[in-house]
Amino acid sequence: MGHHHHHHSHDHSDLKGRNLLISIFLNIGITVAQVIGGLLSGSLALLSDALHNFSDVLSLIISFVAQRLGKKQACRKKTFGYKRAEILAAFVNAATLVVVAIILMKEAVERLLNPQQIESNLVIWLALIAIMFNGFSVLLLKKDSDHNMNMKSAYLHLLTDMMASVAVLVGGILMKYFEIYWVDAVLTMIIGIYLIYMGYDLLKESTKVLMLFTPKSVVIQDIVESICTIDPVKNVHHVHIWQLNEEEVHMEAHIDFKKDIRLSEFDEILEKIEEHVYHKHGINHVNIQPEFDKCDSKSIIVQD
Structure with missing residues (x-):
């Protein structure tokens, strides 16, 4: 069985870790201030923002731990190492976004039914501080969020909180x-709806990776047809393609050859196959089982 792989890395893990740590401490400060301010002012929106900020702290800690675990080497008991840690963190963080949103919306409905007077000056000042701190954290994580699902989940938490x-x-x-006090509950509802909107997409994408679904950019039929153009390949079947993490897409397949070739051939x-699927389809880890005149179904491209 043949097994080849390409590795390409754009890792800035030390910088990512530092930025996450800074964001964690900033959000701990915001959370404490907003809880105290929310209790003193009676603002549900401020308390809901504090709850969201607390979820940010947890999500950032999860992202930080996952990012550190992802750097650990593989071993005999963990042959893939912790390469899935950041995907798992993204899934957990996306799920918490949705859960927090539901809690906020439930509280908002109760507040709409029983509106209360709120100390608005404290709300305004604490909101300004939160905007500044979260805005700085968003800038720290923006670059890495473009190509890393874990960092994107942390970035989305901070962006939505800002x-x-x-x-x-x-x-x-x-x-x-x-003196429009019901606006506090209405804004809480809007925040909740937006959190669900932002969290759902990330939850869906991280679930696809964890479930070993074929990446949406990969068309298996195109890959099979292109490999069949390489002589002396006769047939490609029993294909599995999955994404291990942000940087690795794996493929395994059985290839039937037209003649009984030597191992060196x-x-x-x-x-050729490995170079072809890497440059044409972005697959950087290929595992091929060669076959000649074997009695099995050659017409089923995807099978268990």
Whole structure:
């Protein structure tokens, strides 16, 4: 059985870890301030933002631990190492976004039924502080979020919380100058809906990776047809393609050959296949089982 792989890395793990740590401490400070301020002012929006910030702290800690685990080497008991750690972290963080959103919306409905007077000055100042701190954290994580699902989950938590703080600020101003206290609950509902919207997509993408689904950019039929153009390949079947993490896409397949080739010939053909699927389809880990005149179904491309 032939087995080849390409590795390419754009790892800035030390920088990512430092940025995550800074964001963790910033969000701990925001959470404590907002809990105290929310209790003193009576603002549900501020308390809901504090709850979201607390979920941010947990999500950032999960992301940080996962990022550190992802650097650990493989061993005999863990042949893939901890390469899935960041995907798992993304899944957990996306799920918490949705759960937090549901809790916020439930509280908002109760507050709409029983509106309360709120100390708006405290709400305004704490919202401004949260916007500044979260805005800085968002800038720290923005670059790495473009190509890493774990960092994207942390970034989304911070981005949505910054936007939630903006909503809280607007609400505080409306309550201060117009005494529209029900806006506190309405803004909480809007925050909750937005959290579900942002969390769902990431939850779906991380679930696909954990379930070993074929990446959406890969078309198996195209790969099979292109490999069959390489002589002396006769047939490609029993194909599995999955994404291990952000950087690795794996493929395994059975290849039926037109003639009984030597092992040295197979190595040359395998090299061609590996280069072909890497450059054309982004697959960087190939595992091929060669066959000649074997009695099994050659027509089923995908099978268990």
